[in-house]
Amino acid sequence: MMTPLQGIVATQVNSQTITQSKFEQSSEHKANRLKSAKIDSLAFQRLTDVTKAILHHAFWLAEQKQQLSLRDYKQLLLDHGWQGEEKRYLKIAAAFAKFSPQDVAQVEPRTIYQLAENSKKYQQVINRLLDLSIINQESVRSLIQKQRTPKITKSEKPSIWRRTKNGGRYCQIPPIHEPTEQTGVTLQRMMDEEGLSAQHIVAEAIALRQAYKQGQLVHAEDNN
Known part of the structure; x- marks a missing residue:
């Protein structure tokens, strides 16, 4: 039979155990959140690095084409198996010639290709990026959406x-x-x-x- 004193001590011990358990769970949850945040940040950082690498390679390739003879340039592409593949990177170099890789690092790679391969269509968007203090995916997407105008459907001439x-x-x-x-x-x-x-x-x-x-x-x- 448990005495009143033993009951009080047991209650205090159980209370302390529960409080400690909740504290440990809370600490573990915070640690997991911090770990998850670090992983997310690292993932986006890697994507940023990819964009910068694309720009660096594009500028380097454009420089090689300008400095090397046509024969040496073709040999360079042949040595790396890049015949034909270099065209899209030369378009990137031309479209973003006024930017540094760091300037557009926050833009995801697919959007970089989209703007460069359709530079005539998106020239206004690219030009307006020069006026932005911060260039990121959201700002580029906003400019692209603003440029899109609803197509006016022309009434077709009736034909028999x-x-x-x-x-x-x-x-x-x-x-x-x-x-x-x-x-x-x-x-x-x-x-x-x-x-x-x-x-x-x-x-x-x-x-x-x-x-x-x-x-x-x-x-x-x-x-x-």
Whole structure:
């Protein structure tokens, strides 16, 4: 049987144990958070290093092309198996000639390639980067989005022409919607009574209209 004193001591011990356990858990949680933050920071730092390495290589390659003879330059590419691969880096060197690798280090690599390979399209974006005190992924993305203007859809000119598989073409009259259905009813009656196809009747009708427009037909008044 536990005495009152023993009960008090046991309660204090248990309380101290729980408090210590919570403290250890809290300390461990903080340590894990710091460790995770360091890992995240290191990951982004590595990406920054990649961007800087891309710029350094691009500038170096552009310098080699300028200083070496054409033969030696081609040999340099051949020795490293870079024939054709150098073109995108020369575009980067040209697009970011006014920047240092550190200036655009906070921009992720894919965006660097995107701007350089479409330098004419994004020249305004690249120029505006010169006015920024801090260049990062967010600021570049914002400039790209501002440059995008909604495309104005041009209304296409109606066309009755369709293509066949062999490259020929044929005309196809769009459906005729009328509340009274007069055109359809009249055309069907002509087909039934005269035994002609719809195409033949429409061709005749168009020929008559054309002749009338050209003054070849005269409207005759009924004198009766």
